[in-house]
Amino acid sequence: MNVILIAVIVLGSIGLVAALILFFAAKKFAVHEDERIGQVQEVLPGANCGGCGFPGCSGFAGACVKAADKGSLEGLLCPVGGQPVMEKVADILGMKAEASAPKVAVVRCNGTCESRPRIAEFDGAQSCRVQNMLGSGETACVYGCLGCGDCVAACQFDAIRMNPEMGLPEVDDEKCTACGACSKACPRGIIEIRLKGLKNRRVVVLCNNKDKGAQTRKACSVGCIACQKCVKVCKFEAITVEANLAYIDAEKCKLCRKCEEECPQNAILAFNFPPRKPKVEAPASAPVASSDSVSDSSPVGKPAAPAAGASQAQA
Amino acid sequence: MKTFHIGGVHPAENKLSAAEPIRTAAIPKQAVFSMFQHIGAPAVPVVKKGDEVKVGTLLGEAGKGLSVPVFSSVSGKVNKVDAVLDSSGTRRMAVIVDVEGDEWEDSIDRSDKLVTMKDLGGITAEEVVNRIKAAGIVGMGGATFPTGIKLMPPPGTKAEAIIVNAVECEPYLTADHRLMLEKPEQILVGIQLIKHAVNCPKAYIGIEMNKPDAIKLLTDLLKEKAAQYPGIEVVPLKVKYPQGGEKQLIDAVIGRQVPAPPALPINVGAIVQNVGTVYAIYEAVTKHKPLIERIITVTGKSVKNPSNFLARIGTPMQQLIDEAGGLPEDTGKIIGGGPMMGRALMSLEVPVTKGSSGLLLMAEKESRRGEVSPCIRCAKCVSACPMGLEPYLLASYTRLKDWDGCEKNDVTSCIECGSCAFTCPSNRPLLDNIRVAKQTVMGIIKARHMEAIKK
Amino acid sequence: MPNTSNSSQVSTPLPTREGQGGGSRPIISLSPHVHGGDSVQRNMYGVCIALVPALIASLYFFGLGSAIVLATSVAACVFFEWAITRFILDRERLTICDGSAVLTGLLLGFNLPSNLPIWIIIIGALVAIGIGKMTFGGLGTNPFNPALVGRVFLLISFPVQMTSWPLSHQM
Numbered sequence: 001m002n003v004i005l006i007a008v009i010v011l012g013s014i015g016l017v018a019a020l021i022l023f024f025a026a027k028k029f030a031v032h033e034d035e036r037i038g039q040v041q042e043v044l045p046g047a048n049c050g051g052c053g054f055p056g057c058s059g060f061a062g063a064c065v066k067a068a069d070k071g072s073l074e075g076l077l078c079p080v081g082g083q084p085v086m087e088k089v090a091d092i093l094g095m096k097a098e099a100s101a102p103k104v105a106v107v108r109c110n111g112t113c114e115s116r117p118r119i120a121e122f123d124g125a126q127s128c129r130v131q132n133m134l135g136s137g138e139t140a141c142v143y144g145c146l147g148c149g150d151c152v153a154a155c156q157f158d159a160i161r162m163n164p165e166m167g168l169p170e171v172d173d174e175k176c177t178a179c180g181a182c183s184k185a186c187p188r189g190i191i192e193i194r195l196k197g198l199k200n201r202r203v204v205v206l207c208n209n210k211d212k213g214a215q216t217r218k219a220c221s222v223g224c225i226a227c228q229k230c231v232k233v234c235k236f237e238a239i240t241v242e243a244n245l246a247y248i249d250a251e252k253c254k255l256c257r258k259c260e261e262e263c264p265q266n267a268i269l270a271f272n273f274p275p276r277k278p279k280v281e282a283p284a285s286a287p288v289a290s291s292d293s294v295s296d297s298s299p300v301g302k303p304a305a306p307a308a309g310a311s312q313a314q315a
Numbered sequence: 316m317k318t319f320h321i322g323g324v325h326p327a328e329n330k331l332s333a334a335e336p337i338r339t340a341a342i343p344k345q346a347v348f349s350m351f352q353h354i355g356a357p358a359v360p361v362v363k364k365g366d367e368v369k370v371g372t373l374l375g376e377a378g379k380g381l382s383v384p385v386f387s388s389v390s391g392k393v394n395k396v397d398a399v400l401d402s403s404g405t406r407r408m409a410v411i412v413d414v415e416g417d418e419w420e421d422s423i424d425r426s427d428k429l430v431t432m433k434d435l436g437g438i439t440a441e442e443v444v445n446r447i448k449a450a451g452i453v454g455m456g457g458a459t460f461p462t463g464i465k466l467m468p469p470p471g472t473k474a475e476a477i478i479v480n481a482v483e484c485e486p487y488l489t490a491d492h493r494l495m496l497e498k499p500e501q502i503l504v505g506i507q508l509i510k511h512a513v514n515c516p517k518a519y520i521g522i523e524m525n526k527p528d529a530i531k532l533l534t535d536l537l538k539e540k541a542a543q544y545p546g547i548e549v550v551p552l553k554v555k556y557p558q559g560g561e562k563q564l565i566d567a568v569i570g571r572q573v574p575a576p577p578a579l580p581i582n583v584g585a586i587v588q589n590v591g592t593v594y595a596i597y598e599a600v601t602k603h604k605p606l607i608e609r610i611i612t613v614t615g616k617s618v619k620n621p622s623n624f625l626a627r628i629g630t631p632m633q634q635l636i637d638e639a640g641g642l643p644e645d646t647g648k649i650i651g652g653g654p655m656m657g658r659a660l661m662s663l664e665v666p667v668t669k670g671s672s673g674l675l676l677m678a679e680k681e682s683r684r685g686e687v688s689p690c691i692r693c694a695k696c697v698s699a700c701p702m703g704l705e706p707y708l709l710a711s712y713t714r715l716k717d718w719d720g721c722e723k724n725d726v727t728s729c730i731e732c733g734s735c736a737f738t739c740p741s742n743r744p745l746l747d748n749i750r751v752a753k754q755t756v757m758g759i760i761k762a763r764h765m766e767a768i769k770k
Numbered sequence: 771m772p773n774t775s776n777s778s779q780v781s782t783p784l785p786t787r788e789g790q791g792g793g794s795r796p797i798i799s800l801s802p803h804v805h806g807g808d809s810v811q812r813n814m815y816g817v818c819i820a821l822v823p824a825l826i827a828s829l830y831f832f833g834l835g836s837a838i839v840l841a842t843s844v845a846a847c848v849f850f851e852w853a854i855t856r857f858i859l860d861r862e863r864l865t866i867c868d869g870s871a872v873l874t875g876l877l878l879g880f881n882l883p884s885n886l887p888i889w890i891i892i893i894g895a896l897v898a899i900g901i902g903k904m905t906f907g908g909l910g911t912n913p914f915n916p917a918l919v920g921r922v923f924l925l926i927s928f929p930v931q932m933t934s935w936p937l938s939h940q941m
Binding site: 404661685689691739750 | 796797798799800801802803804805806808809810812813868870907908909910911
Binding site: 124 | 398400403404405406658659661662682683684744747748750751754
């Protein structure tokens with residue numbers, strides 16, 4: 001009996017002392033945290049994917065609160081939760097959610113193995129950043145895709161894959177959350193986070209080459225040579241040519257596809273459009289190949305190089 | 316025997332062209348002068364299409380900040396001023412000249428007569444530096460840092476020792492070796508000019524022991540004419556790579572350690588100049604000859620006649636290879652510079668630049684890297700690193716994208732000598748990864764710096 | 771990747787090699803372009819050579835028993851390494867030639883009494899290679915020395931056999 005009593009007293013008092021220490025320690029070292037951070041964090045998906053560019057959901061919540069204090073939530077988006085979650089976040093913080101149109105990553109290079117000859121062979125760590133230090137890399141194009149897959153490694157959502165036949169990455173529109181990790185990982189800034197467009201339809205200049213036309217043409221058969229034809233044909237002033245490279249402003253583009261027809265280099269491609277009417281005779285192989293390929297974003301319509309290449313390889 | 320204290324490796328020397336006297340390469344039919352042959356801002360072209368130029372005519376004046384002018388090494392007509400692919404693999408502004416004849420600017424003294432300090436009379440230190448700057452001289456060992464800037468120590472520092480880098484620790488290359496054998500007195504006068512320019516009484520010539528003839532020649536010459544060339548000493552060094560690195564050479568010769576960046580060699584009282592640069596200084600100051608030609612080794616195990624050429628800057632590499640017996644059939648890799656730090660070239664059209672110390676043609680079978688296997692933590696890279704870094708750790712941090720870890724482990728001190736990857740038994744691309752980390756961390760530090768300035 | 775580049779299209783002419791169709795491309799990589807020639811294999815067999823004096827001493831002092839123990843241990847380690855990479859990990863590239871399994875076998879053998887039953891040695895080799903090394907991913911990724919993992923396992927599992935051994939007949 002006595003033994004038990006002593007044990008209870010000793011253990012009890014140790015517990016009491018420890019509790020007191022903990023109590024004062026908690027008081028003394030209390031970290032003041034904005035309670036809104038916790039609230040915001042609760043409505044976030046909690047996947048801690050890092051897709052937003054912050055270390056986990058708590059990091060993003062902190063950034064949201066900070067941004068709200070500055071007056072705007074612009075530029076902050078939880079790619080997983082999307083608009084609904086951002087609206088909830090905005091509610092908590094007493095802000096209005098920016099209506100952000102869905103975006104998607106677009107690889108602005110179409111220099112496949114066929115259209116862009118390899119003039120050298122790269123040997124070394126399989127990383128685009130390493131290859132980029134060697135100047136133009138395996139091909140003569142200083143601006144084109146290097147094909148080592150830094151973007152693939154950066155993607156948290158398995159939304160970007162290397163197409164071994166083309167030697168280029170392909171984005172899966174369904175999985176892509178437009179978090180921009182691939183865009184940041186690309187040492188040549190080829191990947192653009194672009195408006196997804198109506199029904200996923202997009203018309204894009206698939207080239208990033210800022211060299212003069214003659215040099216571009218030598219390096220790649222589908223490079224933009226800045227001939228201005230697309231600018232002239234566009235009725236909506238959506239296309240600009242800067243530094244020898246055409247760019248289509250997705251907000252102004254009305255998806256008329258005139259420029260696609262006009263482009264002498266096949267550098268402008270339209271995605272996710274239904275096949276053209278017989279008016280433009282598309283070779284039978286092109287649609288077949290695109291329906292076979294992994295991504296649903298394969299260009300349809302013109303006998304584009306990748307499709308042709310894929311069909312050849314399959315045949 | 317003196318050498319640097321941390322790390323180092325000893326690659327097979329392969330100095331195939333060591334016994335080949337310097338040959339003058341033919342003047343090319345067309346010469347390409349990149350405006351970016353040095354570290355810093357590119358030169359600005361001052362000629363336009365159709366202009367007549369002579370040997371020594373200014374083609375591009377120094378740009379803003381750290382920069383040097385570029386001169387024509389041929390006479391003829393400017394074909395065009397355009398961006399062309401250079402040895403870095405990117406397109407850069409260049410002046411292309413179609414060669415006609417070989418007319419030189421009148422101001423250049425083309426005689427071979429040795430001009431000594433006495434002949435120059437009371438030339439001021441300032442005048443020496445000005446002539447060096449005007450001649451567009453850069454470090455010719457490969458770093459291509461503008462020499463004029465190096466010879467103007469920042470306030471608060473004082474040059475206590477000039478160290479002439481005659482180490483040539485890169486395998487295969489023999490350009491500096493041959494230069495010392497063929498122009499020893501000119502080099503000694505050049506050293507005197509540098510000493511005069513920075514008012515420093517002492518100069519050392521660091522030469523590795525694999526060049527005993529050069530050591531003997533210079534030592535004897537200095538003994539013989541001690542009164543004429545005071546305060547110059549030849550320091551024989553043990554053969555070890557990367558002894559030609561600035562910091563390693565300072566450690567080897569005068570036993571001082573340069574602290575981590577941003578400290579410069581001048582902070583420990585040393586100025587290091589490559590022996591090729593010294594010769595260029597001699598020619599610029601005494602003969603008013605701008606930097607228009609340099610010595611370049613064309614070598615490789617399959618090359619018919621490995622040679623040392625005195626080539627005009629702007630000569631296409633293809634021409635030098637033709638003169639050395641043509642491109643061997645089994646060429647797999649073309650390297651501008653030495654095998655340890657040189658750049659792999661994609662085209663033989665690239666011209667000789669101020670920093671081209673060699674052209675190495677490697678056979679296909681020796682140019683591929685071995686199969687990569689896992690790190691076995693043997694720590695050979697750690698003992699090889701001349702900067703005392705831990706390459707395996709930096710490479711792992713790079714893979715994990717832990718840039719803080721890289722910064723804390725001094726990735727910015729890396730001199731990219733390649734000793735780690737050279738020594739790795741698992742063939743791991745250590746330096747590839749470290750370069751990525753170094754680039755990223757430099758970017759982060761710069762951004763932080765800009766942020767601090769903004770605040 | 772098709773090697774069909776037509777050199778006339780390319781901006782920078784390739785160093786065409788006669789007799790090879792002019793289609794071969796130069797190799798590009800970052801420096802260094804040479805390698806010291808050291809390899810994992812060389813390192814591993816280097817350590818094995820360094821163990822030769824110890825091997826001679828053990829044969830001299832413990833005779834045939836030690837030879838059997840060492841031979842069993844090395845053979846078992848190499849076998850398990852081969853079997854695990856081939857059948858369990860299903861890897862194409864076999865790693866038994868790199869010498870690391872031989873070295874583990876030698877080190878394990880040196881850690882065992884000269885009269886240890888062969889089946890215990892085989893269990894030790896299995897633990898050393900299977901648990902000490904391959905579980906963690908194989909060469910280079912093991913947190914502990916595989917031979918010592920094997921030894922510790924045997925010491926705990928078979929304390930009697932592991933702690934009693936014949937005295938050297940030379941003493």
